[in-house]
Amino acid sequence: MNSILDNNAALAAQVSDIAEVAGYLWQRGWAERNGGNISVNVTELMDKSANNLLAFAQVQLPGTFKALANNFFYVTGTGKRMRYVAAKPMENGCIIRINASGDAYDIIADNNIAPTSELPSHISMHNYMRAVKGRNTKVVCHTHPTDLVALTHKKEFLEPNVLGHLLWSMIPETRIIVPLGLGIVPYNVPGTMNLANATIEQLDKHDVVMWEKHGCLAVGDDIIETFDMIDTLSKSAQIYLCAKQAGFEPECMSKTQMDELAVYFKLPE
Ligand SMILES: [Zn+2]
Known part of the structure; x- marks a missing residue:
């Protein structure tokens, strides 16, 4: 054909x-x-x-x-x-x-x-x-990363910037590769324009958005790089959950260490 x-x-x-x-x-x-x-x-x-x-x-x-x-x-x-x-x-x-x-x-x-x-x-x-x-931007990608979705089941992670900052603090790469952090959209019925509109509000400041108890949505210039952002966030989520499973609270990179990355790599505000 x-x-x-x-x-x-x-x-x-x-x-x-x-x-x-x-x-x-x-x-x-x-x-x-x-x-x-x-x-x-x-x-x-x-x-x-x-x-x-x-x-x-x-x-x-x-x-x-x-x-x-x-x-x-x-x-x-x-x-x-x-x-x-x-x-x-x-x-x-x-x-x-x-x-x-x-x-x-x-x-x-x-x-x-x-x-x-x-x-x-x-x-x-x-x-x-x-x-x-x-x-x-050319790409919109929606998927269901298990570890990231698991973290949206904890109420305090749904407050603005809490989960994004936690994931940034797990490894330097996440701060660098996902410089705009993570948006959060409260639970909505899948496929509705309510969900789309709430997502668009978050896309004002973020390129990756978590949908509570559902999945994530990312926008990007390139499909491979868009996947890389989600993959890197997932890596951070795995490190956090791995530490918790081992029975300790991860120390996390400090704000100073993360700010230092932003300066060194000239990351957007
Ligand atoms: Zn979905």
Whole structure:
């Protein structure tokens, strides 16, 4: 079967990176059944012919997202499993094209696979990052990291900046690789715009957001680096839980030590 990737090496490389990360999410145990979803803005990788591709289906969006007009996204499919996205990304995901008004999208390749039911949330986040934050972030990734989700079951960790600072203080890398810390969104019904809007509020200050008793959502410029942020936070969570399991409270890096990193590595405020 022909694939849109056949004559577009840059797009094929991007989809290969997405498949690589989907495999990690599964291997890490963060993607049970069809848990998690990924969308990546691939507009800069598309060639002109993509504008003329016929649509399998046109779908209305629940709003107008002007900053994304005429943009293209790879999106994992609704009900699809990350372990299968890893093996066959174009049979478990699709390429969509947002229309010129930003209020609907076409499914254009390779198959008529409906995108994740979380697509309206993802689109509103992509639109927010571009239109309001003025950033060219391309990735929205949602997954269920076991250790990080476990920590959201403790009330005091849900206060602003408490969990983020704790995870920063476990190893220097976390302070460096996740410089904007961790946002927290109280429990909400999955898939709702309430959850999306609460997440967008947190994306004002953070690139990674924890959803209480559910999972995490990260935005980034690159799918591999977006995974790296979640992976690094997970590493910190494991060190914390490992110390607790061994029966002691970890000493944690001091605020002075963390501030010193911020200066040395010129981290954003
Ligand atoms: Zn989820």
